[in-house]
Amino acid sequence: MSDHQSQRPHSSSPERHRGAVTLRREAIPTSTADQRLLDSRHRGDWKSRDAWRVLRIQAEFVEGFDALAELPPAVSVFGSARCAPHSAEWALGERLGAALANAGYAVITGGGPGVMAAANKGAVAAGGLSVGLGIELPFEQGMNEWVDLGVNFRYFFARKTMFVKYAQAFVVLPGGFGTLDELFEALTLVQTGKVTRFPVVLMGVAYWSGLIDWLRGSMAAEGKISAADLDLICLTDDMDQALRHIVEADPRLVAEQEAAEEAAVSHLVHDQLAADEAGHEI
Numbered sequence: 001m002s003d004h005q006s007q008r009p010h011s012s013s014p015e016r017h018r019g020a021v022t023l024r025r026e027a028i029p030t031s032t033a034d035q036r037l038l039d040s041r042h043r044g045d046w047k048s049r050d051a052w053r054v055l056r057i058q059a060e061f062v063e064g065f066d067a068l069a070e071l072p073p074a075v076s077v078f079g080s081a082r083c084a085p086h087s088a089e090w091a092l093g094e095r096l097g098a099a100l101a102n103a104g105y106a107v108i109t110g111g112g113p114g115v116m117a118a119a120n121k122g123a124v125a126a127g128g129l130s131v132g133l134g135i136e137l138p139f140e141q142g143m144n145e146w147v148d149l150g151v152n153f154r155y156f157f158a159r160k161t162m163f164v165k166y167a168q169a170f171v172v173l174p175g176g177f178g179t180l181d182e183l184f185e186a187l188t189l190v191q192t193g194k195v196t197r198f199p200v201v202l203m204g205v206a207y208w209s210g211l212i213d214w215l216r217g218s219m220a221a222e223g224k225i226s227a228a229d230l231d232l233i234c235l236t237d238d239m240d241q242a243l244r245h246i247v248e249a250d251p252r253l254v255a256e257q258e259a260a261e262e263a264a265v266s267h268l269v270h271d272q273l274a275a276d277e278a279g280h281e282i
């Protein structure tokens, strides 16, 4: 008898154990897991159980990690699925995709239409890697034609993990609920220290100003966030400023800068020690 079993209190009624779960009386199933798995008549409802879904969710994370692990440094771009081709927002998305690709970043979008397609198109035109993380929706929708590496997700939350995990920054163009969800998720992760050095750029000053005013005038003024939390956002229409904000926080550059600073300090200490020694000898 194992230690685990010997610690169980004796009970007159029969019981069954399923991992950490103890089952007694009416809760004991009349069939075994093997029976339910092998009995084809029940295959349908077995698949709709949450335990089965957990495996599908797990598989979705594994597939996402597998497909994206070797991605070069990347930036996730968000924005409206509904902006029309040839609109000003489309043009901004395309310019942004190209600028990011020219700066050496892969461009990750939701793989859908609108701003997503524009940013993917810009990235492809500039010779960059164009990535789409699609989402299964109630209506049929393929990846936009400018996605070169596409992964389709069933679950929003698994997909959202990929946007953060494989990007060094978020750039958010004008959009609706989906875009706000992605923006505020990033801000919450940075605010709570779940991700560090993660630049969030908002492009489209006219569109976002009302929201920023409200965040400052109501949310921060009433103490729901600190004024410093607003510093997490870089609001600009200027492509160079957006790029600078991203590049300056790039972990590769930051690591190089920290190494250079450490080297300078150790030289200084070394010189000081040498000078002290020379002073003693005199």
Ligand SMILES: CC(C)=CCNc1ncnc2c1ncn2[C@@H]1O[C@H](COP(=O)(O)O)[C@@H](O)[C@H]1O
Pocket: 077, 078, 079, 080, 081, 082, 109, 110, 111, 112, 113, 116, 134, 135, 137, 141, 174, 175, 176, 177, 178, 179, 180, 182
């Ligand atoms: C025409 C239409 C509504 C298509 C929807 N097709 C979509 N395909 C892929 N990602 C999407 C889609 N809709 C919303 N999203 C996600 O939510 C954001 C856009 O939502 P919204 O349009 O701002 O609220 C995108 O950044 C994207 O990640």
